[in-house]
Amino acid sequence: MKVFKIPEATVMRLSVYSRYLYQLGREGVETVSSGDIAKGVGVSSAQVRKDLAYFGEFGTRGVGYKVEELYNHIIKILGLDQQWNVMIVGAGKLGSALALYQGFAERGFNITTVLDVDENIIGTKLGNIEVEPLEVLETRVKERNITIGVVAVPASAAQDVTDQLIKAGVKAILNFSPRVLKVPREVVLRNVDLSVNLEVLSFNLVFNS
Secondary structure (H helix, E strand, O other): OOHHHOOHHHHHHHHHHHHHHHHHHHOOOOEEOHHHHHHHHOOOHHHHHHHHHOOOOOOEOOOEEEHHHHHHHHHHHOOOOOOEEEEEEOOOHHHHHHHHOOHHHHOOEEEEEEEEOOOOOOOOEEOOEEEEEHHHHHHHHHHOOOOEEEEOOOHHHHHHHHHHHHHHOOOEEEEOOOOOOOOOOOOEEEEOOHHHHHHHHHHHHHHOO
């Protein structure tokens, strides 16, 4: 399987499928059809089957999928059957909220480190994590086997922080800053721009009303 050939939209839908299957499992549902999944997450049953087909054959024709089995398959595909250590750079309102969000740990993402440059913030705690100075970035990446870095700093500092993360050995970066970052080809970059998502919502409100 070569992951780079899988459409990003498919990967995003797999994440949604996994959450829906988890919900069904908690409700005691044992089997589910592609049509059921489609209705539950708001796509077509053909789309569900196409997304799953990228990774092999699942389920039984005429019967459907075993909820727990399919859930476990998708979790493995998404790499959530293992733990990922995460560093957040930026302990402002956004970085603090991310550090305190319990949902990450439930999906296998362990926030191990939070860094900042503000002396008024350094030394304070976010849950069980003490905010540390940016100077320890490289040391903590190596000590704590951190593979994912979250950039939650102002745009003016985002590229510099990103460069430091990459130099330290971080392989994937989640960027919350509004700046377009440059990273080597071997580093996975994901941008989360909340204002862009709001603009997409406003566009849909205007053209679908």
